[in-house]
Amino acid sequence: MRNIRMAISYDGTTYHGFQTQPIGNTVQDVLEHAIGVLTGEKADITASGRTDAGVHARRQYFNFYTSSPIPVDRWALALNSRLPDDIVVLQADEMPSQFHSSYSAKRKTYRYGIDTSKFGDVFERKYRLHYPMPLLLEEMKEAIAHVRGTHDFSSFASKRSTKTTHVRTILDARIEASDGKLDIFITGNGFLYNMVRIIVGTLLWVGEGKLTAADFKRILEARERSAAGPTAMAHGLMLWEVEYEE
CATH class of the missing domain: 3.30.70.660 (Pseudouridine synthase I, catalytic domain, C-terminal subdomain)
Incomplete structure (x- = not known):
């Protein structure tokens, strides 16, 4: 399994925060759905931290594990074509298996x-x-x-x-x-x-x-x-x- 890290920006105005919750409409929900459509896998992303409803991110990070063979330099373009205008993937990297977006942040x-x-x-x-x-x-x-x-x-x-x-x-x-x-x-x-x-x-x-x-x-x-x-x-x-x- 590959460990993919992504940097994203988002306008949090219309979302109920980053992290998935019962009322839905979160940034995490949108990202996981887009990754699932792209790869055919059930995505489970881990962010560097949660942001509350209405809070924005200039540069947030998350990582997830996948068996998809998509080249790392194609992830951003492929996902952005499946995301709404208020969420943008800035870059993607392949990280060591132990990398964790939250625990590894300094x-x-x-x-x-x-x-x-x-x-x-x-x-x-x-x-x-x-x-x-x-x-x-x-x-x-x-x-x-x-x-x-x-x-x-x-x-x-x-x-x-x-x-x-x-x-x-x-x-x-x-x-x-x-x-x-x-x-x-x-x-x-x-x-x-x-x-x-x-x-x-x-x-x-x-x-x-x-x-x-x-x-x-x-x-x-x-x-x-x-x-x-x-x-x-x-x-x-x-x-x-x-x-x-x-």
Whole structure:
């Protein structure tokens, strides 16, 4: 059996997340169906991680095992002809049998996009949260610096989290601003359910002056979800990159 890895982009607007679930209409469902049509096999894909309903991916990875003889350089073209316009295969590689898209990943980067212009950019409305108010950018940058390093992120995890530990390591966290747009990038070795969206929601309170950077640090140390701000809307979040040691 061959172990095929693929990199994909998708617009998550109309999907109920990446991972298969009873209500259907997920990115995984669409991909597995397309692979099944192409190969005649029942596909069972493993992704680098799940994204929630409405969340997008600039570069997500998954792998699956197949006995199909399709050359690796033909997979992307063959699958894209069987996929809807909002899912695109970017590349395909044949990996060692032990490769696992999730367990083999070394780090992931998420980007949360915010549009602070008065009326909003019509062409980015599905990918950025429209937040038309002045924000204290330097205070937000000071606040986000506190998430770097290894911490218990219970304050920024959904109450629905099922993980046995909320300790994660954030390798980089930064805010880039340009022409009424804010991009919040967070890179880590793993993330909790709604973690990035809760961090962003709390950062926006800092930006409004409802909290200070010191308050943000105290919220992190409280290890209690009720101490943090709201969960930012899903459509501003994008899985930006997943990195492996090749």
